[in-house]
Each structure stands twice: as structure tokens, then as C-alpha cells.
Amino acid sequence: MAEVKISAEVRTEFGKGAARRTRRANKVPGVIYGHGADTVHVTLPGHDLMMALKTANALIGLDIEGRKELVIPKAVQRNALKGFIEHVDLLAVKSGEKVSVEVAVHTEGELAPGANLLEHVLSTLTVEAEATHIPESVTVSIEGLAAGASVLAKDIPLPSGTTLVIDEDAVVLQVLSAQAEEPAAEGEGEGAAEGAEA
Structure with a gap:
């Protein structure tokens, strides 16, 4: 940097x-x-x-x-x-000194076909790196991940000389199934709105 x-x-x-x-x-x-x-x-x-x-x-x-x-x-x-x-x-x-910092987590690739949602459980990772070589961010591929899949801290590739500070098994990303709103809930809302108008 x-x-x-x-x-x-x-x-x-x-x-x-x-x-x-x-x-x-x-x-x-x-x-x-x-x-x-x-x-x-x-x-x-x-x-x-x-x-x-x-x-x-x-x-x-x-x-x-x-x-x-x-x-x-x-x-x-x-x-x-x-x-x-x-x-x-x-x-x-100081040059060469290790410091603990938070770096942003970026993703690349497409989820598996289907209406799935990607949840960022953690938007940053706490890592230790040399003060003069702190990464601006880290990138992980989500290509082909299906509902139920998750990405752990240890799954994210780090630049040379950078190490994790947080628990390596911490969930960073998870793929959820997109759930459509229930029609019954919508009907109830419409009824309530009509009642309010009357």
C-alpha cells in the first residue's frame, strides 16, 4: 500500500x-x-x-x-x-511492525441458479499484517454456492504475511433461500387497509 x-x-x-x-x-x-x-x-x-x-x-x-x-x-x-x-x-x-486491522470482505462470482440470497454475517475480517503491507480488502469466490452453504473465515484467501485474528470457524457469508411473502399475509393487509378507509 x-x-x-x-x-x-x-x-x-x-x-x-x-x-x-x-x-x-x-x-x-x-x-x-x-x-x-x-x-x-x-x-x-x-x-x-x-x-x-x-x-x-x-x-x-x-x-x-x-x-x-x-x-x-x-x-x-x-x-x-x-x-x-x-x-x-x-x-x-513502524515499518515491519505487525498491526491488527479490519479489512472489507468482497465477493466475486454468481450463486447457484435459483432465488437465493447472500447474507454478509461479517462485512469485515480482523487480520494481522505488517503496517506497511495492510491489504485494502480480501476477496472470496461465491461461484456456484447453493442455499445452506456458508463461507468461514478460514475459507477466505489472505495475502502473504496476513493472518486471521478472529476465530477461523466464524461464519462470514451464508446463502439463504429466498422466501416469497405468504399471500394470506397480503390479504390480511388489504383487508386492514379497506377497513381503515371505511
């Missing part, structure tokens, strides 16, 4: 008022922690951070007023209505 470079500044003002001023300046407050070091409070350029976070588990090379720090995002708080980033927690990492 390519490293994204971002410049950051040490943050010395705290509280809601300071955070609002930071966001008005199109910057995002954040904290960096890890390796037993003291937590570092920073502000990051909003647009650069938003672009970096479009990639899952982005590896970010921070330049904090001349000091270099390699980090990955661990928690991102977004505004519930507008979606902009309000705060970010960053984990300091």
Missing part, C-alpha cells in the same frame, strides 16, 4: 471552541498514540485527510512540524448529517 504524505501541526488549544475554530479553518483535530509514547494532539488539513481516508487502512506519513511519523487511522468521527470528518485517532506504527 502506498504511503500518503500529509503535513500536520501540533495542537495546543483544546475544547469545543478550539475544535470549532479548527474545523472552520478546514482542518481536523486528531490524536496520535502508540508505542507507549505520550499522546500527541495534532491538526491535519481536512481535504488531504479526507482523500487519504478514501483508502481503507491508509498508511499515512505525517510531517509534524519537521518530525516524521508513520500512522494508520484507528477511529474516525464524522458529522452525522454532513459527513465531514470531525476527529481522527491515529495509531503510530
Whole structure:
């Protein structure tokens, strides 16, 4: 995964008022922690951070007023209505260091013929990988799976150097039979609607 470079500044003002001023300046407050070091409070350029976070588990090379720090995002708080980033927690990492992250599970292929539904029991897998080689996602084939079939965590191929953290027998995907609505239920609904109109 390519490293994204971002410049950051040490943050010395705290509280809601300071955070609002930071966001008005199109910057995002954040904290960096890890390796037993003291937590570092920073502000990051909003647009650069938003672009970096479009990639899952982005590896970010921070330049904090001349000091270099390699980090990955661990928690991102977004505004519930507008979606902009309000705060970010960053984990300091080192090249070659193993970290635990969640990666998205993607599927490829078609289910067996018939009206079957694919349920994502888990949308992400928790894996351990080198900080500089974190996979963006993992892909598993569902080609030909019929109703009743399931895909376990251990069935999903992982990139070299990546290992499972969750139980290998955890169900990630399962194929269900599509069930048509019962006509009786529909009839009852219509009757209720007619009664309401009367």
C-alpha cells in the first residue's frame, strides 16, 4: 500500500471552541498514540485527510512540524448529517511492525441458479499484517454456492504475511433461500387497509 504524505501541526488549544475554530479553518483535530509514547494532539488539513481516508487502512506519513511519523487511522468521527470528518485517532506504527486491522470482505462470482440470497454475517475480517503491507480488502469466490452453504473465515484467501485474528470457524457469508411473502399475509393487509378507509 502506498504511503500518503500529509503535513500536520501540533495542537495546543483544546475544547469545543478550539475544535470549532479548527474545523472552520478546514482542518481536523486528531490524536496520535502508540508505542507507549505520550499522546500527541495534532491538526491535519481536512481535504488531504479526507482523500487519504478514501483508502481503507491508509498508511499515512505525517510531517509534524519537521518530525516524521508513520500512522494508520484507528477511529474516525464524522458529522452525522454532513459527513465531514470531525476527529481522527491515529495509531503510530513502524515499518515491519505487525498491526491488527479490519479489512472489507468482497465477493466475486454468481450463486447457484435459483432465488437465493447472500447474507454478509461479517462485512469485515480482523487480520494481522505488517503496517506497511495492510491489504485494502480480501476477496472470496461465491461461484456456484447453493442455499445452506456458508463461507468461514478460514475459507477466505489472505495475502502473504496476513493472518486471521478472529476465530477461523466464524461464519462470514451464508446463502439463504429466498422466501416469497405468504399471500394470506397480503390479504390480511388489504383487508386492514379497506377497513381503515371505511
